[in-house]
Amino acid sequence: MLTLPKQLQKVVPPIRQWEGPKTAELLRSPGKFGLGQVPANLVPDSTTNVVCGFCSTGCGLNVHLKDGQAVSLTPSTQYPVNMGMACPKGWEALTPLEASDRATTPxxxxxxGGDLEAVDWDEAMIQFCEKLKMVQEAHGPESVAFLSTGQIVTEEMAFLGALTKFGMGILHGDGNTRQCMATAVAAYKQSFGFDAPPYTYQDFEESDTIVLVGSNLCIAHPIMWQRIERNQHNPEIIVIDPRKTETAVAATQHYPIAPKSDLVFFYGLANVLISKGWVDDSYIAEHTNDFDAFREHISKFTPEMVSKESGISEEQLLHLAKTIHQGKRVSFWWTMGVNQGHEGTRTAQALINLALMTGNIGRPGTGANSITGQCNAMGSRLFSNTTNLLGGHDFANPQHRQKVADILEIDESCIPTQASWAYDQIIDGIFEGKIKALWVIATNGAHSWIHQDRFKQAMEKLDFLVVQDMYSMTETVAHADLLLPAAAWAEKDGVFINSERRIGPVKKVAIAPGQALSDFNIFRLVARYWGCDDMFRRWTNPENAFKLMASLSEGQPCDFSGINDYRMIDDCGGIQWPCPPDEVEGLENDNERRLFSDGKFFHPDQKAKFLFSEPTPVAEPTDDEFPFVLLTGRGSSAQWHTETRTKKSEVLRKLHPAEIYVEINPKDAQRLKIEPNSKIVVKSRRAEVEVTASVTPSVYPGQLFMPMHYAKMNKLTMGSFDPYSRQPSYKFCAVNVCL
Known part of the structure; x- marks a missing residue:
């Protein structure tokens, strides 16, 4: 058994002998934990700007207050992200706060097998600490893990990561951003030297050639699509996607490649560009490494081979290459269709390579641009303390550990010297008996995790499961031993960081129901009851935590140490990182900034790397028993991920089919005698699900599409993972259909 770290050996005597103030007293103390307080610093009947809590676009919303609380909202016309536009989710952002199944008490x-029973915060904290410490003492500190989220504010992410790893001795913790953005993180780190999406949304309006890969922008990020519609350059809009999505229909060119032929296709495209001399030799020589090896590697990906693998003709491939060559400002954009693949990291890097070799990076309207999923996935990537040490630092780097320890005024020996297991490895650890207790914060893995039934089986194997959530009836709460009620977006303060690296404000404009607390204040309580609150004495409120984060970022590529306080963020309409002190003066004239305009990247030699490898087959190819490929993705701009919040809105429910459905090509439907809107069964090697048939040419023969919002969908998916990012491959599994 592992020895407990020293911070666990110095806790207060048995927790039931706690002699400090009772939790109930703490909650009633003005200015302490904020339960039931009217939002501070807001005029009772006024309007204030906040960033939306749904997707990563990060739209600004004007919240209208009456008697100090939110009563309605409208999209902000002044915020540089959305400029007066909002999707259906944004208009309904306040509705989920009023749901009848809000968690209101521990x-x-x-x-x-018993029911959850209401307790006070004292008993909840005592049980939390006693159970987790018992597990650690019996099985070692690594036997407790956490699974977090991209949907709480950055200050809460940072606090959770610091509390668990520095104060509680928990090594393994990951976020649900592993499901959406891990591939982009790995690709950028390896290629650029840091996780650095280089673009600004203004690039949508500056490009003359826009390449969208595995991205149904019209549905998944409608405000970004509206930014494209504002483009005055009559751009070529190229969609590379197996489905004829809404975005593909609106595009000028659509290339319906065979599912998971992406890597071969982009290597072949690069080969055509090189063979035609349509590359920027000077940019390659001055700003990149390993191009010669890349050129040799892709030489075997001939147009004939690529056509056979992808289903795209040689003539089409040449036309695409010529379009890219003729573009003066070409931008490459990708999202989950790339990230959620078994070789997603190398596919993302194939797009990065195309941008580098054509010199389309660092200039307006260019870039290799990953579009994020969750509202604060970018904050999670930098500050969750999971894949990297706070502020994009490295757990394995002694200088980084000492810097973090000095800023936080803690002992450097409290900081782990290695990164955590990834999400899938934590689940495997539960089955292997290595993880015995789990703390789940603001995520619903029993709905969203790949091969859903296996996740549920893992939850039942735990000795103790804690779920911290704003709702009391999620699929994951159904397995919980302890539920901690959390405040929601707009019931607390902090910041989100959106896809274009813009730090935007979240404000407390509503009061959380019952005994619910902000995640930040739940973490403060945990620190106090665990006995490590002195370590976090400076984490008194979110704004103080933000100032610590700004200090941690200093000297990093994500440096935003020039941001002094929340008011500065508000006044500027959000601020993109980097923003060191010497760049603050220019914000008034330049609040749309992109990276790499100087051609300098974040590797020691300041050059980007061409990275590549041999394509690998999918883990579960089709066969006679399971002849269809199941594709998954977003089905409606009116729904969000697991529908945990959006299904609370009657308006949003009306904009999306209530029952699960599957799209099937008319030829396949005719062959199998499937009528439109009939009930059929989709079956994989893991489960079978009854669905409604939607007969449509938007999917090609041999393929099916099912929206991810419905819980049953992830019963079918297979647990296959990218080797570099550990991101699940949601976009391909073999299935069959029957009547």
Whole structure:
């Protein structure tokens, strides 16, 4: 058994002998934990700007207050992200706060199979600490893990990561951003030297050639699509996607490549560009490494081979290459169709390579641009303390550990010297008996994780499961031994960081129901009851935590140490990182900034790397028993991920089919005698699901499409993972259909 770290050996005597103030007293103390307080610093009947809490676009919303609380909202015309536009989710952003199943008090399940019973915060914290410490003492500190989110404010992410890893001795913790953005993180780190999406949304309006890969922008990020519609350059809009999505229909060119032929296709495209001399030799020589090896590697990806693998003709491939060559400002954009693949990191890097070799990076309207998923996935990538040490630092780097320790005024020996297991490895660790207790914060893995039934089986194997959520009836709460009620977006303060690296404000404009607390204040309580609150004495409120984060970022590529406080963020309409002190003066004239305009990247030699490898087959190819490929993705701009929040809105429910459905090509439907809107069964090697048939040419023969919002969908998906990012491959599994 592992020895407990020293911070766990110095806790207060048995927790039930706690002699400090009772939690209930703490909650009633003005200025302490904020339960039931009217939002501070807001005029009772006024309007204030906040960033939307749904997707990564990060739209600005004007929240209208009456008697100090939110009563309605409208999209902000002044915020540089959306400029007066909002999608259906944005208009309904306040509705989920009023749901009848809000978690309003801590609840505990005293025996397996029993019901959750309401308890006060004192008992909840005592049970939390006693159970987790018992597990650690019996099985070692690494036997407790956490799974977090991209949907809480950055200050809360940072606090959680610091509390668990520095104060509680927990090594393994990951976020649900592993499901959406891990591939982009790995690709950028390896290619550029840091996780650095280089673009600004203004690039949508400056490009003359826009290449969208695995991205149904019209549905997944409608405000970004509206930014494209503002483009005055009559751009070529190229969609590379197996489905004829809404975005593909609106595009000028659509290339319906065979599912998971992406890497071969882009290597072949690069080969055509090189063979035609349509590359920027001077940019390659001055700003990149390993191009010669890349050129040799892709030489075997001939047009004939690529056509056979991808289903795209040689003539089409040449036309695409010529379009890119003729473009003066070409931007490459990707999202989950690339990230959620078994070789997603190398596919993302194939797009990065195309941008580098054509010199389309660092200039307006260019870039190799990953579009983020969750509202604060970028904040999670930098500050969750999971894949990297706070502020994009490296757990394995002694200088980085010492810097973090000095800024936070803690002992450097408290900081782990290695990164955590990834999400899938934590789940495997539960099955292997290495993880015995789990703390889940603001995520619903029993709905969203790949091969869903296996995740649920893992939850039942745990000795103790804590779920911290704003709702009391999610699929994951159904397995919980302890439920901690959390405040929601707009019921707390902090910042989100959106896809274009813009730090934007989240404000407390509503009061959380019952005994619910902000995640930040729940973490403060945990620190106090665990006995490590002195380590976090400076984490008194979110704004103080933000100032610590700004200090941690200093000297990093994401440096925003020039941002002094929340008011500065508000006044500027959000601020993109980097923003060191010497760049603050220019914000008034330049609040749309992109990276790499100087051609300098974040590797020691300041050059980007061409990275590549041999394509690998999918883990589960089709066969006679399972002849269809199941594709998954977003089905409606009115729904969000697992529908945990959006299904609370009657308006949004009306904009999306209530029952799960599958799209099937008319030829396949005719062959199998499937009528439109009939009930059919989709079956994989893991489960079978009854669905409604939607007969449509938007999917090609041999393929099916099912929206991810419905819980049943992830019963079918297979647990296959990219080797570099550990991101699940949601976009391909073999299935069959029957009547």
């Amino acid at each position: 609840m505990i399940r005293r025996k397996r």
